Amino acid sequence: MNAPTEINETHRVQFPQLDVPPRLLLGPGPSNAHPRVLQALTMRQVGHLDPCFIQLMNEIQTLLRYAWQTDNPLTIPVSGAGSAAMEATLANTVEPGDVVLVGVKGYFGHRLVDMAGRYGADVRKMMKPWGQVFSLEEIRENLETHRPAILALVHAETSTGARQPLEDVGELCREYNCLLLVDTVTSLGGVPLFLDRWGVDMAYSCSQKGLGCPPGISPLTLSPRAVEKLHRRKTTVPNWYLDMSLVSKYWGDERTYHHTAPINMSYALREALRLVAEEGLAERWQRHQDNVELLWQGLEDLGLTCHVEKEYRLPTLTTVRIPEGVDGKAVARQLLDEYNIEIAGGLGELGGKVWRIGLMGFNSRRENVVVLLEALDRVLQKHQAK
Amino acid sequence: MNAPTEINETHRVQFPQLDVPPRLLLGPGPSNAHPRVLQALTMRQVGHLDPCFIQLMNEIQTLLRYAWQTDNPLTIPVSGAGSAAMEATLANTVEPGDVVLVGVKGYFGHRLVDMAGRYGADVRKMMKPWGQVFSLEEIRENLETHRPAILALVHAETSTGARQPLEDVGELCREYNCLLLVDTVTSLGGVPLFLDRWGVDMAYSCSQKGLGCPPGISPLTLSPRAVEKLHRRKTTVPNWYLDMSLVSKYWGDERTYHHTAPINMSYALREALRLVAEEGLAERWQRHQDNVELLWQGLEDLGLTCHVEKEYRLPTLTTVRIPEGVDGKAVARQLLDEYNIEIAGGLGELGGKVWRIGLMGFNSRRENVVVLLEALDRVLQKHQAK
Numbered sequence: 001m002n003a004p005t006e007i008n009e010t011h012r013v014q015f016p017q018l019d020v021p022p023r024l025l026l027g028p029g030p031s032n033a034h035p036r037v038l039q040a041l042t043m044r045q046v047g048h049l050d051p052c053f054i055q056l057m058n059e060i061q062t063l064l065r066y067a068w069q070t071d072n073p074l075t076i077p078v079s080g081a082g083s084a085a086m087e088a089t090l091a092n093t094v095e096p097g098d099v100v101l102v103g104v105k106g107y108f109g110h111r112l113v114d115m116a117g118r119y120g121a122d123v124r125k126m127m128k129p130w131g132q133v134f135s136l137e138e139i140r141e142n143l144e145t146h147r148p149a150i151l152a153l154v155h156a157e158t159s160t161g162a163r164q165p166l167e168d169v170g171e172l173c174r175e176y177n178c179l180l181l182v183d184t185v186t187s188l189g190g191v192p193l194f195l196d197r198w199g200v201d202m203a204y205s206c207s208q209k210g211l212g213c214p215p216g217i218s219p220l221t222l223s224p225r226a227v228e229k230l231h232r233r234k235t236t237v238p239n240w241y242l243d244m245s246l247v248s249k250y251w252g253d254e255r256t257y258h259h260t261a262p263i264n265m266s267y268a269l270r271e272a273l274r275l276v277a278e279e280g281l282a283e284r285w286q287r288h289q290d291n292v293e294l295l296w297q298g299l300e301d302l303g304l305t306c307h308v309e310k311e312y313r314l315p316t317l318t319t320v321r322i323p324e325g326v327d328g329k330a331v332a333r334q335l336l337d338e339y340n341i342e343i344a345g346g347l348g349e350l351g352g353k354v355w356r357i358g359l360m361g362f363n364s365r366r367e368n369v370v371v372l373l374e375a376l377d378r379v380l381q382k383h384q385a386k
Numbered sequence: 387m388n389a390p391t392e393i394n395e396t397h398r399v400q401f402p403q404l405d406v407p408p409r410l411l412l413g414p415g416p417s418n419a420h421p422r423v424l425q426a427l428t429m430r431q432v433g434h435l436d437p438c439f440i441q442l443m444n445e446i447q448t449l450l451r452y453a454w455q456t457d458n459p460l461t462i463p464v465s466g467a468g469s470a471a472m473e474a475t476l477a478n479t480v481e482p483g484d485v486v487l488v489g490v491k492g493y494f495g496h497r498l499v500d501m502a503g504r505y506g507a508d509v510r511k512m513m514k515p516w517g518q519v520f521s522l523e524e525i526r527e528n529l530e531t532h533r534p535a536i537l538a539l540v541h542a543e544t545s546t547g548a549r550q551p552l553e554d555v556g557e558l559c560r561e562y563n564c565l566l567l568v569d570t571v572t573s574l575g576g577v578p579l580f581l582d583r584w585g586v587d588m589a590y591s592c593s594q595k596g597l598g599c600p601p602g603i604s605p606l607t608l609s610p611r612a613v614e615k616l617h618r619r620k621t622t623v624p625n626w627y628l629d630m631s632l633v634s635k636y637w638g639d640e641r642t643y644h645h646t647a648p649i650n651m652s653y654a655l656r657e658a659l660r661l662v663a664e665e666g667l668a669e670r671w672q673r674h675q676d677n678v679e680l681l682w683q684g685l686e687d688l689g690l691t692c693h694v695e696k697e698y699r700l701p702t703l704t705t706v707r708i709p710e711g712v713d714g715k716a717v718a719r720q721l722l723d724e725y726n727i728e729i730a731g732g733l734g735e736l737g738g739k740v741w742r743i744g745l746m747g748f749n750s751r752r753e754n755v756v757v758l759l760e761a762l763d764r765v766l767q768k769h770q771a772k
Contacts, residue, residue, distance in 0.1 A: 008582075011452035015445050018653055020432045030649055032431055035659045041650060042424045045600060046406045047413055047728045059401045066397035079602065081645040084627045095643040115626045196394075208646060214431060216465065216602055216648030240501045240624055241470045257733070259467040260594060262602030263416055264427060265651065267404055342433045347643070364616045 023336070027344035027358055027370055028158050028186070028317055030208035030215050033268070034362040037213050040271035048261045056270055057251060057261070063273035064219050065187060067211070067281070068203065070195040075221040076251045077269055079262050081214015082185045082206030085218035087115050089181050089202040090279035092222070092230045093150060096120030101148035101178075104140070105263040106130050107159035107347045108183055112152045119238065124148065131160045131308045131319065136168055143176040149229075150179045150202075155193070156186035159347040161356065162308045163191065178313050179226055184190065185209065188219060189276055190288040190316040190360050201226040203381045207265075210288075210316055212361025214273035217265040272361075288315040291364045295357065298373040302380065307354050314362075319346070319354040326383050328355060334382075339375040409722070412758055413730035413744055414544050414572070414703055416594035416601050419654070420748040423599050424533040426657035427650050434647045442656055443637060443647070449659035450605050453574060453597070453667070454589065456581040460630065461607040462637045463655055465648050468571045468592030471604035472500050474628040475567050475588040478608070478616045479536060482506030487534035489525070492516050493545035493733045494569055498538045501756075505624065510534065516735045517546045517694045517705065522554055529562040535615075536565045536588075541579070542572035545733040547705035547742065548694045549577065556585015565612055572596065574605065575662055576702040576746050587612040593651075596674075596702055598747025599658035603651040658747075674701040677750045681743065684759040687768065693740050702750075705732070705740040712769050714741060720768075725761040 025031045045052050064075045078085040090112070094100060100121040102112045105128035116123045124146040128134060134153070134358025143151065151173055153265060155164050166182065173180040179201040187193055195203055201223040208215035222230070222244065230237075230244060237243040241259065250258040292315040296306060299320055307319035322328035330346055332355065335341045346354040359368065432439050450461045462469040476498070479677040480486060486507040488498045491514035502509045510532040514520060520539070529537065537559055541550050552568065559566040565587040573579055575596025578621045581589055587609040594601035608616070608630065616623075616630060623629040623768060627645065636644040678701040683691060685706055693705035708714035714731055718741060721727045745754065 007554070008452075008455055010457070011448050012666070013448050013452075014663060015444070015449070015656070015660055018426050018429055018442075018657060020429060020436075020438050020442075022430055023432045023436065025431060025433055027433055030431055030433060030646060033650075038428045038430075038650075040404050041427050043404055044408055045411060045416055045418055046409045046422075047411055047416060047730075048601070049730075050406075050409065050502075050728065052406050056404075056406075062397050062399050063401070066394075066399075069394055071396070080470060080627065081648070083645040084466060087625075087627050097680070111626075118622060118624050118626055204428075206646070208649075212651040214648065215434070215646045216651050236504060238504050239496075240504055241466065241473045242627075257582050259469040260416060260592070260601045262467070262600065262651070263594075264419075264424075264600040264654075265602050265648070268650075269512060270401070270406060274401055277400060281393050336436070342436065343432075344435075354639070 001039045021283050021340050024341045024368060024371070025370060026363065027342045028356045029206065029358060029360065030358040031212060031358055031363040033214050034212045034275055035270065036275065037268045040267045041214070043267050045263050048263060049257065050253065053263065054255055056266060060266060060270050060273060061251070063277055067273060067276050068193060068195045068221055069197065070221055074227055074248055076247070077217045077240070077266065078220045079259060080218060081215060082204060082218045084242065085204035085220040086183065088220050088244060089204055090115050090119050091239040091242045092237055092244045093179065093202065093226055094119040094121045095235060097122055097232055099124060099146055100150045101126065101146045102141055102151060103134050103153045105132055105160065105162065105196045106154065108155035108157060111257050131162050133162050133164045133312050136172070139169060142283040143172060143178065148178050149177065150181055152181040154183040156184065156191055156314050156316065158186045158317060159350060160308065161314050161317045162312050163314045166198045166200070174199060179229060186314060186316050189284065190364065191314060192282055192285050195221065207269055207272065209360045211272045211276065214265070214267050217262055217269050288359065288364045291359050291366060291369055292318060294366065294369045295359060298369065302373065302377055316358060316360045318357045319350065320357060321354055326380070328352060331379050331383055334379045335375055340370055341375055393656065395492065396605070402523055407726055410754060411728045412749060412754060413728045414742045415592065415744060415746065417598060417599050417744055417746040417749040420598045420658065420661055422661065423654045423657045426653045427600070429653050431649050434649060435641065435643065439649065440641060442652060446652060446659060448658050449663055453659060453662050454579060454581045454607055454719060456607055458607045458609050460634055462633070463603045463652070464606045464628070465645060466604060466681065467601060467676050468590060468604045470628065471590035471606040472497070472569065474606050474630060475590055476501050476505050477625040477628045478623055478630045479565065479588065479612055480505040480507045481619055481621060483508055484536065485510060485532055485534040486536045487512065487532045489516055489520050489527055489539045489550070491546065491548065492540060492543035494540050494543060517548050519548050519550045519698050522558070522703055525555060526558055529558060529564065533562065534564050538567040540569040542570065542577055542700050542702065544572045544703060545736060546694065547700050547703045548698050549700045552584045552586070560585060565615060572700060576750065577700060578671050581607065593655055593658065595744070595746045597658045599654050600651070603648055603655050674745065674750045677745050677752060677755055678704060680752065680755045681745060684755065688759065688763055702744060702746045704743045705736065706743060707740055712766070714738060717765050717769055720765045721761055727758055727761055
């Protein structure tokens with residue numbers, strides 16, 4: 001085989017066996033996966049075109065439809081992070097010059113603007129301070145002004161913890177003949193979501209938040225209206241990996257090879273979705289709501305203030321204002337170092353101003369609320385005593 | 387929380403606990419992961435910005451450099467399938483109008499053509515029958531004719547089992563002032579590869595073949611020359627998820643948030659790469675070569691003919707011609723159903739003409755060769771007796 005013997009050994013480092021601290025992940029995600037999900041991850045592998053894997057693909061699709069409350073045939077997991085699923089919505093439906101109206105009230109609204117621009121959209125923004133949401137009236141005014149082909153809204157803004165009400169928005173979008181694109185990254189599996197009832201045409205999410213699965217595989221759904229826009233394209237989708245005219249054949253009846261699906265992550269996602277179906281959506285949403293209310297009360301008892309008005313707070317993610325004079329970063333670091341609890345700081349405009357606390361999926365449990373509040377109390381006392 | 391009670395239960399199906407047959411994956415990938423890799427997959431999770439995860443990212447980068455024999459600082463795993471890493475090379479370095487010369491001698495050459503076209507390249511093809519490779523002289527002639535900005539070659543063509551020699555190609559590319567892009571999807575971890583010595587500027591691979599890891603995370607490396615072309619771009623990278631000017635900051639010293647890395651898949655990849663470093667590249671390449679030679683001899687003893695000339699056969703993937711009168715698909719299906727062994731048929735031009743047999747990573751073992759040969763013999767006898 002002519003194997004040359006001069007192998008460069010510089011980077012041949014003998015690292016020790018993998019070991020990581022037992023973190024409790026109460027930031028904006030990833031959250032800890034359910035133990036049954038981690039167990040499913042290690043199931044022996046089959047090929048990605050094996051008859052039993054194809055059955056598993058069908059099962060994932062069915063359960064995703066339940067979790068999202070949609071009948072959309074094109075409901076699949078994208079082989080990548082939530083941002084890949086996010087990009088898939090725009091890459092497939094935006095044609096150069098299309099007006100895309102984005103509701104920007106946090107970091108991920110800005111990301112939608114960035115992505116839409118890369119696909120040649122004529123991007124219009126409607127803006128709100130970070131932590132607030134749009135009223136139906138504001139949305140109508142903007143649709144009237146911009147007449148977009150697509151309206152993009154973030155249902156659960158991971159950077160602010162605010163929940164954008166979506167009731168009746170889909171109807172408005174039909175009135176104005178535009179598609180409704182919704183970011184459900186921090187809502188799927190933890191926050192009431194009714195895609196079909198609300199007339200949502202495109203949605204994406206991730207695995208590692210409300211679904212309680214590790215990150216690396218990301219739900220995507222397109223309504224028949226969105227698929228029709230994809231089929232009407234005059235230009236090829238300018239992104240091969242996320243081209244749903246190809247990917248949908250891999251997930252459809254044809255099972256035409258496109259790329260190799262992440263086998264073990266698919267096992268994990270199936271198990272996570274099976275847990276959602278076992279628990280039931282109503283019960284699961286209620287559990288998230290009950291635990292977050294316990295958290296809000298506890299934070300208030302510590303003298304802390306939530307950043308978002310109560311009515312619009314997410315049950316999955318809470319932003320808390322960092323008290324004046326307290327070094328927010330140091331507090332988070334101390335929680336991690338001394339208590340193995342991860343919470344996060346703010347992103348963008350809210351950087352340095354808030355902490356972000358997540359109670360998602362498997363992690364939305366009473367004991368986690370209690371340990372966090374107690375640890376936070378102790379750490380804050382030290383910091384405020386300084 | 388105003389949880390509406392009218393939940394659609396149509397898709398709330400109670401699927402049974404996950405179970406799959408114990409397949410031996412001897413197709414073109416995925417191959418079975420090493421048990422230590424599957425073990426690492428289930429390690430408890432940390433956040434993707436946790437100090438210990440950042441250390442793990444560094445370790446993966448170091449070990450990838452060893453496996454690929456490169457010092458490239460920008461050496462990372464992409465959060466997606468090998469095709470995403472493939473697309474990342476072109477998305478970042480192709481600007482509209484750039485001449486990209488692609489060596490097409492199989493399915494994945496065609497895929498490079500498709501992708502390059504989506505990024506506005508002026509794509510030129512040099513063609514060879516499937517199963518053959520390009521000579522240095524042919525490459526020179528084509529560089530002379532087309533004067534490309536990028537030459538793209540598939541080192542290990544997964545559709546044909548042919549190994550494209552790369553010695554001296556990098557030098558030629560420097561003479562013609564073009565970047566050398568190489569597909570190492572079916573070579574990394576199993577076939578001698580010296581990126582820096584061969585002057586390769588961009589390479590990508592996958593996790594589920596020579597590295598013996600599950601699919602879902604995919605190595606990518608860009609040389610300083612390739613990074614310079616990225617930095618010289620006049621236009622934004624038209625792909626957000628794969629934009630290395632952003633992703634490299636997440637993997638670089640800044641650790642700027644871009645997307646959430648696949649935590650558990652990163653654990654698995656680290657373990658797979660640790661196994662490569664433990665075994666040593668020379669020993670690992672030799673193991674792949676020894677086992678495949680045993681396979682070739684056995685196939686010959688069964689009266690079968692390999693499709694590729696011996697000198698250019700890959701040690702990781704072998705294409706065998708289906709004997710006249712034999713239903714290749716039925717044979718593969720019987721191997722799967724009766725022996726739990728997966729092999730694959732041909733792709734594209736070789737569809738119906740060959741089987742593809744992989745011996746990759748953990749699966750490149752003597753016992754696997756023996757069981758496959760014995761099972762294939764028995765199945766073929768039945769089919770030929772018909």
